[in-house]
Amino acid sequence: MFDAIKLSPHLRDELSALAETGLYDDEEAFIADAVRTLLAARPDLREALACKLFERGTFSLGRAAEWSGLDIETMKIALHRRGITRVAFESPGEIETMARHALQMAGRDTRD
Numbered sequence: 001m002f003d004a005i006k007l008s009p010h011l012r013d014e015l016s017a018l019a020e021t022g023l024y025d026d027e028e029a030f031i032a033d034a035v036r037t038l039l040a041a042r043p044d045l046r047e048a049l050a051c052k053l054f055e056r057g058t059f060s061l062g063r064a065a066e067w068s069g070l071d072i073e074t075m076k077i078a079l080h081r082r083g084i085t086r087v088a089f090e091s092p093g094e095i096e097t098m099a100r101h102a103l104q105m106a107g108r109d110t111r112d
Contacts (some may be wrong), residue, residue, distance in 0.1 A: 058105045062097035
């Protein structure tokens with residue numbers, strides 16, 4: 001997968017050496033960790049990525065909000081800012097997800 005990504009010889013050499021240190025199983029494990037660390041440090045990137053995954057249909061509104069660390073209303077605003085339209089009526093499953101997320105954010109029990 002990463003072989004298709006064009007990397008400078010210097011960066012390719014660093015990734016190869018990193019795998020040889022034994023700190024990561026392979027280059028992919030390092031890259032996954034680096035991306036997680038970057039997203040943890042950059043909420044703006046988490047928001048942008050959540051919006052893009054929502055636009056692609058990968059994430060529901062509730063999942064995008066949860067993943068990005070935003071509440072539902074802020075997520076709607078983020079989508080609107082990026083010109084991403086959404087269906088006005090959520091499915092019953094999405095409504096349930098949003099309700100559970102709202103309860104969790106309020107510190108309330110979400111058990112059935």
